[in-house]
Amino acid sequence: MDIEQANKEVLRRILDAQPVLVGVAPAREVIPRMGERTILHAGPPITWERMSGPMRGAVIGGILFEGWAQTEEEAVALVERGEVTFDSCHHHQAVGPMAGVTTPSMPVYIVENRAFGNKAFCNLNEGLGKVLRYGAYSEDVLARLRWMRDVLGPVLAAALERTSGIDLKSLIAQAIHMGDEGHNRNKAGSALFVRVLAPSLVRSGADAATLADVFEFLGNNDLTALNPVMAACKATMDAAHGIPGSTIVTAMARNGTDFGIRVSGLGDRWFTAPSQVPQGLYFPGFKAEDANPDIGDSTITETAGIGGFAMAAAPAIVQFIGGTPRDALNATLEMYEITAGENPAFGIPALDFRGTPTGIDVRKVVETGIVPRVNTGIAHKQAGIGQIGAGLVQPPMECFEQALLALAEAFDAPDEPEQVSGETA
Amino acid sequence: MDIEQANKEVLRRILDAQPVLVGVAPAREVIPRMGERTILHAGPPITWERMSGPMRGAVIGGILFEGWAQTEEEAVALVERGEVTFDSCHHHQAVGPMAGVTTPSMPVYIVENRAFGNKAFCNLNEGLGKVLRYGAYSEDVLARLRWMRDVLGPVLAAALERTSGIDLKSLIAQAIHMGDEGHNRNKAGSALFVRVLAPSLVRSGADAATLADVFEFLGNNDLTALNPVMAACKATMDAAHGIPGSTIVTAMARNGTDFGIRVSGLGDRWFTAPSQVPQGLYFPGFKAEDANPDIGDSTITETAGIGGFAMAAAPAIVQFIGGTPRDALNATLEMYEITAGENPAFGIPALDFRGTPTGIDVRKVVETGIVPRVNTGIAHKQAGIGQIGAGLVQPPMECFEQALLALAEAFDAPDEPEQVSGETA
Numbered sequence: 001m002d003i004e005q006a007n008k009e010v011l012r013r014i015l016d017a018q019p020v021l022v023g024v025a026p027a028r029e030v031i032p033r034m035g036e037r038t039i040l041h042a043g044p045p046i047t048w049e050r051m052s053g054p055m056r057g058a059v060i061g062g063i064l065f066e067g068w069a070q071t072e073e074e075a076v077a078l079v080e081r082g083e084v085t086f087d088s089c090h091h092h093q094a095v096g097p098m099a100g101v102t103t104p105s106m107p108v109y110i111v112e113n114r115a116f117g118n119k120a121f122c123n124l125n126e127g128l129g130k131v132l133r134y135g136a137y138s139e140d141v142l143a144r145l146r147w148m149r150d151v152l153g154p155v156l157a158a159a160l161e162r163t164s165g166i167d168l169k170s171l172i173a174q175a176i177h178m179g180d181e182g183h184n185r186n187k188a189g190s191a192l193f194v195r196v197l198a199p200s201l202v203r204s205g206a207d208a209a210t211l212a213d214v215f216e217f218l219g220n221n222d223l224t225a226l227n228p229v230m231a232a233c234k235a236t237m238d239a240a241h242g243i244p245g246s247t248i249v250t251a252m253a254r255n256g257t258d259f260g261i262r263v264s265g266l267g268d269r270w271f272t273a274p275s276q277v278p279q280g281l282y283f284p285g286f287k288a289e290d291a292n293p294d295i296g297d298s299t300i301t302e303t304a305g306i307g308g309f310a311m312a313a314a315p316a317i318v319q320f321i322g323g324t325p326r327d328a329l330n331a332t333l334e335m336y337e338i339t340a341g342e343n344p345a346f347g348i349p350a351l352d353f354r355g356t357p358t359g360i361d362v363r364k365v366v367e368t369g370i371v372p373r374v375n376t377g378i379a380h381k382q383a384g385i386g387q388i389g390a391g392l393v394q395p396p397m398e399c400f401e402q403a404l405l406a407l408a409e410a411f412d413a414p415d416e417p418e419q420v421s422g423e424t425a
Numbered sequence: 426m427d428i429e430q431a432n433k434e435v436l437r438r439i440l441d442a443q444p445v446l447v448g449v450a451p452a453r454e455v456i457p458r459m460g461e462r463t464i465l466h467a468g469p470p471i472t473w474e475r476m477s478g479p480m481r482g483a484v485i486g487g488i489l490f491e492g493w494a495q496t497e498e499e500a501v502a503l504v505e506r507g508e509v510t511f512d513s514c515h516h517h518q519a520v521g522p523m524a525g526v527t528t529p530s531m532p533v534y535i536v537e538n539r540a541f542g543n544k545a546f547c548n549l550n551e552g553l554g555k556v557l558r559y560g561a562y563s564e565d566v567l568a569r570l571r572w573m574r575d576v577l578g579p580v581l582a583a584a585l586e587r588t589s590g591i592d593l594k595s596l597i598a599q600a601i602h603m604g605d606e607g608h609n610r611n612k613a614g615s616a617l618f619v620r621v622l623a624p625s626l627v628r629s630g631a632d633a634a635t636l637a638d639v640f641e642f643l644g645n646n647d648l649t650a651l652n653p654v655m656a657a658c659k660a661t662m663d664a665a666h667g668i669p670g671s672t673i674v675t676a677m678a679r680n681g682t683d684f685g686i687r688v689s690g691l692g693d694r695w696f697t698a699p700s701q702v703p704q705g706l707y708f709p710g711f712k713a714e715d716a717n718p719d720i721g722d723s724t725i726t727e728t729a730g731i732g733g734f735a736m737a738a739a740p741a742i743v744q745f746i747g748g749t750p751r752d753a754l755n756a757t758l759e760m761y762e763i764t765a766g767e768n769p770a771f772g773i774p775a776l777d778f779r780g781t782p783t784g785i786d787v788r789k790v791v792e793t794g795i796v797p798r799v800n801t802g803i804a805h806k807q808a809g810i811g812q813i814g815a816g817l818v819q820p821p822m823e824c825f826e827q828a829l830l831a832l833a834e835a836f837d838a839p840d841e842p843e844q845v846s847g848e849t850a
Contacts, residue, residue, distance in 0.1 A: 177604055178604040178612065179602055179603040179613075179774070187599075188604075194620045194623065195616045198619065199637040199638075202627060202636040205633075208627050215623035215624040216624045219621065315775055316774040324777060325774050349741040352750055352751075
């Protein structure tokens with residue numbers, strides 16, 4: 001195994017990806033191996049016993065939404081009797097922001113990576129305030145989820161059927177020229193998304209009142225584009241996964257308890273360590289002690305070279321997460337130290353259109369001591385409350401150290417001892 | 426007259442402006458003193474004899490569009506018989522990009538400056554390619570203008586009636602955080618404009634096919650927001666005009682032959698000099714010798730402190746007009762040298778949210794030798810061809826020198842001799 005060759009191939013696959021949004025459908029109809037009474041969640045696999053408050057809240061909400069139980073107590077009892085199957089979104093070609101809870105009836109975006117033929121999925125963004133993904137499950141949260149299932153999802157599906165697909169790589173590239181980094185700031189991407197979908201939405205056959213609701217829902221949420229962008233990043237990184245010998249990270253994800261990574265050359269194994277509490281700006285009335293450890297699959301954006309890695313493109317984000325525009329510039333510059341290449345499709349204007357740093361190399365992370373820069377929302381640690389801030393989080397170095405150790409072991413196989421010393425030094 | 430006090434008041438009025446888009450209506454119904462057979466045009470007043478190719482082309486197109494003549498020859502004959510009245514848009518609280526030709530049937534945006542009660546008007550953007558504002562008047566150009574009059578205008582009017590108005594100051598502020606400068610680059614503003622109007626558009630009563638056409642027309646044009654933004658700037662600067670003693674520029678405009686400015690303390694007088702040919706990037710097949718001298722009222726954006734003055738916010742614009750992102754940053758920094766203040770509503774992320782340089786002081790322009798930075802499209806010098814590029818243009822220093830001389834003369838009035846030496850030194 002030649003590590004440099006393997007990483008070159010991984011980088012090529014990332015840069016060649018062509019993620020296109022092709023549809024919206026109920027999760028059960030499109031997500032592979034999604035059984036009934038299955039709940040997918042963000043991050044590496046986790047049991048109910050180890051789930052954090054917001055993850056438990058989202059699970060309870062998902063059960064109530066599906067009608068598998070009528071009360072919180074019944075929902076918990078159902079879980080404790082083992083009648084609900086949990087699995088990681090990532091095990092089903094899917095991702096979900098924050099708790100990432102995806103149940104069979106929920107509509108999901110379908111993104112096809114046209115360069116490689118694989119698909120990825122992500123649920124629909126609920127907007128801000130009290131939302132399931134931050135662990136809230138009050139009646140208004142559930143009513144919104146039902147509207148998304150019964151109205152928003154079918155209208156988006158009908159609209160997308162009238163397009164040849166929405167080119168998400170182009171959308172991300174434009175948004176990066178417009179002050180987005182694609183993770184915490186998706187204002188430009190969301191406005192472009194509504195704009196490009198608008199003609200097909202009005203042709204979808206929905207009546208004017210419904211269309212007005214849909215436009216208001218999509219248009220009042222600057223994170224509307226986050227979920228299709230996440231699916232685009234997942235479709236990109238899945239096609240780059242599984243290259244023997246590669247030391248490049250293909251997933252970073254958090255379940256609110258553990259932070260986990262996967263590496264292209266190390267199969268389906270997760271390398272996990274305790275998730276950290278983010279540092280950032282809190283909404284009025286909240287403070288760091290209220291915060292849950294880092295949660296969500298949205299780190300797929302950083303894994304694919306945007307999000308925190310494209311901070312230099314999004315100086316206005318510091319108003320939301322803290323710091324100065326100079327810090328944002330430096331964040332991107334630092335990420336070039338730990339990545340395999342640059343993505344010319346995502347040029348950063350403030351850096352003379354230099355491509356975003358792309359392809360986290362576990363060797364470089366461990367050698368330099370620089371962990372990937374991750375932007376994130378901050379959830380309250382109790383179920384049912386929701387978002388309390390936004391900021392930055394440090395992925396635990398242990399994940400990268402474990403992965404490097406596993407790579408060394410893999411290369412220690414007797415048939416090819418030479419590459420080990422040559423490539424990992 | 427105390428110049429500093431006068432300029433302080435002018436700056437206050439600029440910063441306090443609250444431009445809100447409140448409607449769309451045919452020009453004849455809302456623009457003051459707009460007689461039948463009247464054509465408003467960009468820049469200072471000009472006769473047919475002195476009009477440049479693109480201005481003449483737009484005038485011919487306007488006449489054909491109104492049905493005052495059936496052929497180009499008839500249109501020219503009509504003008505030569507003196508049967509068409511020309512006047513500057515600026516004399517009617519209006520502005521128009523490039524040729525700025527506005528005829529009685531054309532729909533115009535109505536912007537109200539809610540802080541001061543005055544209104545301003547601007548025609549609707551036609552999109553790119555062959556368009557009237559660049560002097561093209563072929564049948565496809567006229568067909569589009571008819572569709573804008575019969576379909577787009579009424580639909581926009583019906584949609585705006587269903588809003589409490591679109592806050593354009595907020596829209597500009599957001600767009601400046603999203604890589605727009607508000608003159609040559611209006612991609613973010615245009616996407617936000619479509620997004621905010623979408624719910625009201627679908628509630629306007631138009632059928633789905635019409636709405637789809639409207640969304641495609643507005644959505645496929647990254648300059649959709651330019652025209653309402655120009656009207657917002659005009660409404661802002663008109664409220665700051667007419668303060669005795671002020672040396673601040675309240676209008677810069679070009680008719681394709683002359684570049685003219687007006688100054689707050691110098692009444693309705695224009696100070697003009699020959700318009701220059703822009704420097705920039707040309708579309709394939711065109712070169713500098715094809716270019717018409719600078720044309721259009723869109724310099725109202727720079728007059729109000731955005732456009733070329735906000736270049737630091739729009740590094741990606743250099744792909745369109747030439748130069749580097751560093752040049753864009755420097756352009757804004759230089760404009761602080763010739764302006765009276767900064768607009769905190771328009772914070773530039775790359776400059777730590779410093780407000781855009783605002784309020785061009787003719788004294789500072791003459792003292793420093795720095796002329797205002799102006800971004801612009803480039804028109805072919807022959808009628809009927811259209812846009813051939815985009816770039817930068819140097820306003821002629823003579824306009825500012827003439828204005829300074831006039832200010833000195835005004836202050837030389839025997840009743841108040843002291844301020845002259847004290848304030849203009």
